[in-house]
Amino acid sequence: MIDKFREDVLAVVDIVPSGACIAIGGFGSSGRPDTLIDALCDLGKRDLHLVVNNVGADFLGVGRMLVEGRLRRVTASFPILQEFYDEYFAGKVELELIPQGTLAERLRAGGAGIPAFFTPSGAGTMLTDGTFVDGYNPDGTPASHLPPRETRVFNGREHVLEYGIVADFALVKAHQGDRKGNLRFRYSARNFNPLAGMAGRHTFAEVEQLVEVDELHPDDIHLPGVFVDDVIVALPTSPKQPVLPTGPVP
Amino acid sequence: MIDKFREDVLAVVDIVPSGACIAIGGFGSSGRPDTLIDALCDLGKRDLHLVVNNVGADFLGVGRMLVEGRLRRVTASFPILQEFYDEYFAGKVELELIPQGTLAERLRAGGAGIPAFFTPSGAGTMLTDGTFVDGYNPDGTPASHLPPRETRVFNGREHVLEYGIVADFALVKAHQGDRKGNLRFRYSARNFNPLAGMAGRHTFAEVEQLVEVDELHPDDIHLPGVFVDDVIVALPTSPKQPVLPTGPVP
Amino acid sequence: MTETVQSAAAPPAPAAAPRVGRTRDGIAERLAQDLRDGFVVNLGVGIPLEVPRFIPLGVEVILHAENGVLGMGPLAPPELADNDLTDAGKQPITLVSGAAIVDSATSFAIVRGGHLDVTILGALQVSEDGDLANWYVPGRNPAVGGAMDLVAGAREVWVAMEHVDRKGKPKLVSQCTMPLTGRNCVTRVYTDLAVFHFVDGRLRLRECAPGVTPELVRERTAADYIEELGDAADA
């Protein structure tokens, strides 16, 4: 019998080795898998390469990983934490900055067995021409640059070749999930979560509500269980997040 | 006010010119937009290039278009109608045969602004090496071949470059839809419908049930209205299709 | 957030002039008149966020947020704030009737696939070739978000900005000196002084704001453009 629900979060995520590449869902704190991130921190994982849209404006989630010095490299479109940039300019963490749509599509592509695709986003900019510094030396001089992208013209416009991302692990947060790993997200907390879940070789999902199998109608599942390996229940939302109303959204 | 519902099906689809490229949803007769297809036939449209997974095992839908001689070219993975092959081998209709997953991904890519992508499907086969005959002369000799694909090795495996498909029009069938064009599909009748809907420059949707706006929860919409231009109500299902039970599927 | 077209020290700035042209709200109001019923629209930060307040009655526009919201309504009042429903700026929002939610890949499929009628963005600089610089000031913290996807994918890219920067320097330039967001992507520019359209690759002055002369626009613009005012102007 397939039963992906696990009680012991720490035991589950302890299979993640330091140095792993981890895709993480969420947009800011919306849909961010804090329980799983905290578990990785509590277990002392280090040298991580995160693929995540935001670093976050607070010291929860990815922000916690950053201030605890657990990050080696971040692939993101919008890191906004000042402390992140301090570490980046000091040569302590690398930044692979990519357009948000390219990030979403690279995760989907990796999960879908598409190794590379052409996109117009970022063509002719410093994010694709080899001039963006993705890592600094401790003295503040550039240590390395994002590689220049292969370009090709389609329909008269320049496009760049981008690569699918397959992460060693993925951390996903869902509103509801069942023991088969079927997940459903709520409003814009969906965002990058299904894509991170597709891109992970091994995907952990934390759910706000563990529901009975078949409570989710087959047509209402946003990410089917075939993409999910382990399901845990999310710890209560941190007080820094607004309280979620249960009524309908106007 | 946005109101995409139209009463007069013939007036709506008459904007499709003969010679157009049309993406069509459905898998066999499941989710096939027969009302829209019949309207195109009734209007006498000809020389059409269809992008559709199946030609179908009956003379409804695409099969009707075929026997009425309305097709110039078919891009498909599994045409199974003998009459289609008769026309193909007689040089009356072209066949671009592509793997089913490549067809689905090419439609999504076209709808997503991805002009081309690499896939392992079909690498090293006659569908990608330039030997498949996509059109015959009336005397039965080959007139043209599918172009050989550009190949590239990723992760030690050969991949082929495939192009996104943007169709002039798309025909989609949904279970429920509202006047904003938001659609919801039922069970495996979803199949190619969302992808065809994304790939069309102009997308027509026929719905079994026209529902009030907001009857579909924002999280339950399978294809948002931004991809849909016109909504019509499907005519009652043809008697050749099994009657649909209204009860739950076991 | 108030406009300051004059500056004490910047040498290339025009001499301190009487305050002319549109306010920031006025720019948003003027732009809103050009939105058509049924448009799917994405708004950047700054002046663009003011546009929805000025959309004419009878014109229904679907607001898209990069994080997967179609049919965004106004910001949510505190008692309805829900961290599961935010805009691309991470502010709690409401939904309008007929809204739909998609994942981030589908959200950008909408953007890149040409399903967005217009994206309305602020700008640091716009060049006479339609290049846009609006994502990064060298030396500051780099973050790009969806800006490059929006300008690459939307059918139209309308810039809403003040005509000159805080030092009085023109923002419409012959070539951008700031890092580009995209090349040849801008289709219209709405400023406090004027409205420009790009047609056939050339920048064209289509309207001056009330009380603004073509000469003043010329004086405060560092880009080459064609004057095509009055009857020649057609959206």
Add this chain to the structure above:
Amino acid sequence: MTETVQSAAAPPAPAAAPRVGRTRDGIAERLAQDLRDGFVVNLGVGIPLEVPRFIPLGVEVILHAENGVLGMGPLAPPELADNDLTDAGKQPITLVSGAAIVDSATSFAIVRGGHLDVTILGALQVSEDGDLANWYVPGRNPAVGGAMDLVAGAREVWVAMEHVDRKGKPKLVSQCTMPLTGRNCVTRVYTDLAVFHFVDGRLRLRECAPGVTPELVRERTAADYIEELGDAADA
């Protein structure tokens, strides 16, 4: 649908032999023993469709159909037939507990992205390099469906077939003469006579069916392979 390993006229066929080895159901039954709890599995037509009947108790397998079904159950009885719920062969089906539906692009994302543990397919020919030919007989009507995606994407490609064709010709060959579905993709072959695994790019005989000798397998196989029977065999 019954097996005929001998033929009247085909010269390279072995001499009329007593009927030995597994039946078609027997092939399916043997293969089913190798499925593991939690596997996501896609079934081709022919012998593969018989596999689910033989899955051991306590082993839960998720059946995937190309048209977007995860958790396919048995065919639907006529009174429950629903044209909105069919398998990839367009037959009305049922769903098992925990089923999910996806669109065709996501369905093949599952296939190509390595989320399918195994696809079980019939074959016209399998070569000693693991090439598979199973989609097209030249001169007939070409149709490919999802075959090429399945062999390119699934983690494992298990072939279930009769060891020789109706004319008695070996189907395990040095090189396929029929059009390929994919190269170097087959990982196991289950026939009426034997079980083969591909390991490190080499075909290896791992088991003979009850009553079948290694010599008989050798005689009816036109592919080069390593004999690795008994204790050496390990899945």
